Amino acid sequence: MSNKVKNRWLIALCGVGIHLSIGSVYSWSVFTKPLMNQFDWSLSRVSWTFSIAILFLGLAAAFMGHFVEKHGPRKSGIISALFFGLGLLGSGLAINFESLILLYISYGVFGGIGLGIGYIAPVSTLVKWFPDRRGLATGLAIMGFGFASLIASPVINSLIDLVGIAGTFYTLGIVYLGIMLLSSSYLSPPPEGWKPEGYEETMEKRKNKTQDLSQLTANESLKTRRFWFLWVMLFINVTCGIAIISVASPMAQEIAGLSAAAAATMVGIMGLFNGLGRIGWASLSDYIGRPNVYTTFFLIQIVLFLLLPVTTAALLFQISLFVILTCYGGGFASIPAYIGDLFGTKQLGAIHGYILTAWAAAGLAGPVIVSWLREVTNSYTLTLYIFAGAFLVALLVSILIRSDIKKLRKENKDRLAS
Structure with a gap:
């Protein structure tokens, strides 16, 4: 039975993978000037895309929390990947169609929903896998969200120069969709009543x-x-x-x-x-x-x-x-x-x-x-x-x-x- 229990550190790594992907939202400002220059959109109109995404992050987290608990982290992670990935791909289409409204819907609404579900799905699971190190486990995943822009920002900047704004959204959509689907496939809650080895002794100290x-x-x-x-x-x-x-x-x-x-x-x-x-x-x-x-x-x-x-x-x-x-x-x-x-x-x-x-x-x-x-x-x-x-x-x-x-x-x- 113990051989069938998943490795909780791999579960944590999968959580980091999801958060590194959705945390790229903090790199939105890299798109700001290129969008303003290409379409003559104002700063405030472009910035609304990010605000809508954060708003829907909060709304999705609030309304989909019950879904995460009922259907588990794997299914929730996959849905998050689909929303976030399709949101980025849709953003590429928005650039091709020169539509700011479509960008709001794709990146803001669809991407924001993916953000909200993806943010809570691995975190609630990690707390259950690490009853002895709750802070460390959730800190690892959420650290991924905080660090994501350090990786994503220079990559996005280079991609815009290489393949343009639309091409960058398409590339990110495919890459993040793959990473998130792969990470979600291993996510699962621990078996009923499971405790890590040495749990009682650790908590006693x-x-x-x-x-x-x-x-x-x-x-x-x-x-x-x-x-x-x-x-x-x-x-x-x-x-x-x-x-x-x-x-x-x-x-x-x-x-x-x-x-x-x-x-x-x-x-x-x-x-x-x-x-x-x-x-x-x-x-x-x-x-x-x-x-x-x-x-x-x-x-x-x-x-x-x-x-x-x-x-x-x-x-x-x-x-x-x-x-x-x-x-x-x-x-x-x-x-x-x-x-x-x-x-x-x-x-x-x-x-x-x-x-x-x-x-x-x-x-x-x-x-x-x-x-x-x-x-x-x-x-x-x-x-x-x-x-x-x-x-x-x-x-x-x-x-x-x-x-x-x-x-x-x-x-x-x-x-x-x-």
């Missing part, structure tokens, strides 16, 4: 045990305070992080006096720290506990957002942004394990999908808030202080959720005693 404090369905989780606490924490972390990403270059030039070239280099390095934060913080959460990791995120960012407006030393300013980006990426990577701790793995994919609506909302709110405040005040100072205040709220929420965890532990202890 951990002082911060928050695993499986309850086993709730997705709809039951919505009725708890702790679900909404997680939602608020993720929303604030992503809103402030994505806002900083959207204005990092001009803000660094304005506050710290970086040149345009130096600021552009800094933005590229930010992507690296975004990815490193996903694996680093998520792995650390296995040892110090998810509640401690999130409280640490918010304490660090309160201090840094208060200091950024007066940090005129270029190196110190950049280091501060890099640390913020590790917290931004770490928030994404640690949330699935936190969900598993608080709600169990019965419908983790569906609950994760509901939580990710915070990402969709933050993706729209963050850039709008920072741009509007910059135009009104002619400075980034007020924006950064407001974000520091938002992180203070997140810190309070991260402390409040501990009372729920303490209560759950007591109930479990009383149940075992009786």
Whole structure:
């Protein structure tokens, strides 16, 4: 029987394969100028393609979470591959037909649906395969999403020069469809009741045990305070992080006096720290506990957002942004394990999908808030202080959720005693 159990590290590798593929969405900006030059489309009209894709990522994750739990990661991964692959191929057709509407539908809607399903399908499975290393396993996959643009951006740039915009979409569509189908074919949940070798001994050594404090369905989780606490924490972390990403270059030039070239280099390095934060913080959460990791995120960012407006030393300013980006990426990577701790793995994919609506909302709110405040005040100072205040709220929420965890532990202890 044990010989038939799949290799959980290969399952993790398949999750990374899917996330490296769909994470190429973060390379959308590489298409921006070529599309504007070829069709005389405005920046805002081209940028809407990315916004629609992120919106449908959140919507698909929320509405398809139950599908993932019911039909399993393999079938869900295949559907994700078909939507994402066809979305890219359809984008090639949109370029051939010179249709912006078709681009919105193909890349934005179809691609976005593929993103949402592909994001949650491997993550919920990995939490079940790695009950002893939840943070590490989900961090690995979600790190793939963060790192994807580092690989995809130069490839897309070269392909546009070689085969044009349409040819690039066709090529990416075929390649990513193949990678995602291959990765999905090996995905499956572990056998009922399966535990890795040495699981009990490993968990006994951990002082911060928050695993499986309850086993709730997705709809039951919505009725708890702790679900909404997680939602608020993720929303604030992503809103402030994505806002900083959207204005990092001009803000660094304005506050710290970086040149345009130096600021552009800094933005590229930010992507690296975004990815490193996903694996680093998520792995650390296995040892110090998810509640401690999130409280640490918010304490660090309160201090840094208060200091950024007066940090005129270029190196110190950049280091501060890099640390913020590790917290931004770490928030994404640690949330699935936190969900598993608080709600169990019965419908983790569906609950994760509901939580990710915070990402969709933050993706729209963050850039709008920072741009509007910059135009009104002619400075980034007020924006950064407001974000520091938002992180203070997140810190309070991260402390409040501990009372729920303490209560759950007591109930479990009383149940075992009786």
